[in-house]
Amino acid sequence: MPSAGPSMSAADGLLALAEEAERRRDFSTATSCLESALSPPHAASLLPLAEARARMRLAGLLLARNKGLANAKAHLERALLVLNPLPSAPPRLKLLAHSLLANVYGLLGAVPSQKHALRRGLTLLASASASGLLPSGPALLWTSNFQAQLASALVADGDAASALSTLSAGAAAAADLESPQLDLFFAATALHVHLLCWEDNAAVEDAVARVSRLWDALTAEQKEHWVGLFFYTELLQTFYLLRICDYKAASKHVERMDIAVKNEMERGRRIKELGTELSAVEGTLAQTMLKERERVALAHKQGQLRAQLQALCGYDTLNDVLDYGDKLLLAPPPMHGEWLPRTAVFVLVDLMVVMVSRPKGIFKECGKRIHSGLQLIHEELSKLGIVDGVTEGDLEHSTMWTAGLYLMLLLQFLENNVAVELTRSEFVEAQEALAQMKNWFTRFPTILQGCESTIEMLRGQYAHSVGCFDEAAFHFLEALKLTENKSMQSMCQVYAAVSYICKGDAESSSEALELIGPAYRTMDSFVGVREKTCIIFVYGLLLMRQHNPQEARVRLASGLRIAHQQLDNIQLVSQYLTILGTLALQLHDTGQAREILKSSLTLAKTLYDIPTQIWILSVFTELYRELEEKENEMENSEYVSKKEIELQRRLAEARSRACHQELVEKVRIEAEPLHDLFQKHNDMSGLPVNDDLDIPESVGLSTPQPSSVKRLVDSSSVRRSTRRRVS
Template structure:
């Protein structure tokens, strides 16, 4: 029967090379559905290949997951087969990630790491360890577990260093820097991570850097020649950067972010329009058109939709800022309404944007002279509110207008009051803005409210790592003292 399996494998190869992937899958599934038993290792190899085809070409996550779970059961009875076991763990982790099942994803990745830890040292073993640590770090980031994410990335970096693989070291070093930038608790840790990136970059041989740059240029020239996602490296690393379209959108966003402080509003406007158009095209491909809401999304589309929705909100946020700076209040209001509408449709995916929206509403209100409303929105942006956990999954409504939210393991939601913004910097800035709005109202009661806000911030000012926060606190406190006619202290 092994000869039959070999023949079907080759026939599947033939169809895949001709682009007839559906026929290739049918050839392989004939082995799994046969009434005659094959050796377990034959069935495992077949199911792994089916799963790869389903994920890469059809995005049929549930079907792929069932093949991988069956492969895992078969592999338990086989003592060796290190490569097959690792590949099954890696693919199954990707499936869990696509359906948003983070706890089982972490569990399967930890099993993979246990397998690599118990295996003899070797290049392949360390590569798989890097694979699992990379995926685990990503899963932990989704849960907001920055510390353990950094821990996983550091383990990956150590493995890459032991293999003398500087390109892979660079991947882990930049990933660690990325996590520190997201967390931003200690500026010294950020600087240390940045120095490590410079150190690894300098260790890469110049001709390799030159080749990578040439490769990057060729990707930009011939976009259509590449698959939708760029591979990080060959298997078993086989990770992915952002989808290609998102990378080009991110370039537009970076131009806007760096151009706005310089007053390059015309160029920023072009980039914002370009970015918004590209993002909306990608959202349409994911089935997100007018009227589609969070509960209508397939689980496999949720995480990719999150990438583009967050980019969309970043563009709209910058558009509001640009238009307010130019005193184009109608355009700013339109962009702000768009942000609010997107948030209403996708509240869980975009929950991190809620405080930003409230802050921008405050800035808009302040710009048009509605200081009381501005102060209200700034306070809302900084205050504590009950939050929906990121780990909850979305289930289609059981009744009209009803949204059922449950944990992925079907346990009840633990409603915990968390800050609307979990960023200390953002919270401080919103409080400063609120204080300034109260000061602008001008009456005694408002000045008293401003003092209640800015006084505690002034006392802990040295605890902030950013210059912007310290400068803003000093400005607001000085403005308040000036209103109180304490000109010497205000100066």
């Protein structure tokens, strides 16, 4: 057919141009060339195998740029239709098409289709392996890839048990490969699933121990190169330690990560510089009018830059360096992918620093990390087009996962900001941060639906701090209704009980007892001791109200020991000491009262906690009165008056602001999730639900929902932004 020649030549030329553009990292041009080659009249002249390769290359480019998920899906489905009947098609190409298509289905929230594609891929893999078309090594790698993706899909479906079984199959393949990297990857992913569902304490402990053991067995060179696995395993272990309230051990992991982040930022800067320089050199080399001497010098420079990049990134080939750059990858090909974007990992480490520093009262460092974290998050949101006035209805589907990730991190930084400022009696600053949370929630109610309970709880804490105890109790009880997380429900009961006690009347004390009684009976059932120490604290307050100081003293002393030894929370310790000092005075043990109150006051001053300082100083006044130390009593009373004036000034300023009434009023936030997005967000991979105060759910560690567990954010959801080469 003579007329086919020119079209075929044009199609081949477009494919060659696309390949050249990819080498230059000019992905926009590469995409345009591939789209043109696959459009009439050129598409008709392409051989089936060439068409399939082109469609897969184009889909990979679209996925890498987070654009055109629907188009990527269509190209991959068409590629598979072309490849399936071709006996000459390389098995790797068919396997890659199944893997990429499953990834796209996951991003679109089509979990049944995702699982179907993965199981078809496993069937194809078994056939290719049995027939000898695929050697043992690559077959085991593809087995690992498909099992990891399938485990992620199963977690999205709420089937954690099957996910763990699937991961075991992947781990067996990794063991046959004798790959320490894959061994650790599967162990860490299994720990991730255990943290998601947490049904068996012993199983979680075993998973943590296995991850730690495998990491320790790596060589120094492996640890240096596998930076993505380092952050993944360190963060998972940190989440575990925070959950069991071992803050001292968690702090050690956070310190290691903080040092690593600084090193990684420097390495990333250098990679970017070398990449820019390499692009410039290759652009010059592409010019046709270069003199031979210049070409030789530039080629030598090109080789040097490529070698430096390869060594700096730790990848096996230069193509890996160019494809994956400074991504924090978890596993070797074909499983290349990051758990979270590099910036999100760094932001998450900042958040961990805040979470381990805040209970210790290290507020200066907290403030610095909150500021830097928020700045990075806002930069990433701006890149996604999320600026003032944008709501979730304006988002493209391809950006929802990343948007949800950064929005969740944003709210967790603001949550910690509110907590720090309330502790420091900076009510206006707390008010502003809480108002921001409310604003973000009203703009993105579907993505942030799981945050409503946290926002209600913080509204309660703000209301309590400014003396609106009735409103505070209302918001705590609303937060209780909005969550199914037992830990958070318990904390809401504790906070509401304290607000009722502070109201001071007999009926309110009775309501507090109704709330705290059931919690007291179940306090030993929680993982960790945070709930237990807070419940004991409130129970001690109620015993004091019931004029049972001896029993209150015994209970509170036990709670203080736990708070001091395990929680490392100096605000809680300060409040425990204040009550114990008050009890000692009631029991006329003035010597012990003085010593306890001195310690408590020191801690309250460290925290800039003015209400607690006033409380302690008022007890000191009573102590001096009982001891007939008139001079100390007068001096102390004057100091209390000054502190009260300062507190009232701050309260008046907060109450005078427009958003004060909006925050404390006994009304839930009015925000309607968008109906057409609601199901998508429920089903989509990686969109977090924040129901746990200890664990940042933006990284996929969400609390199990009534009928499902949110999707495991690891190996397959990670591939949302990873382009795979087609060969």
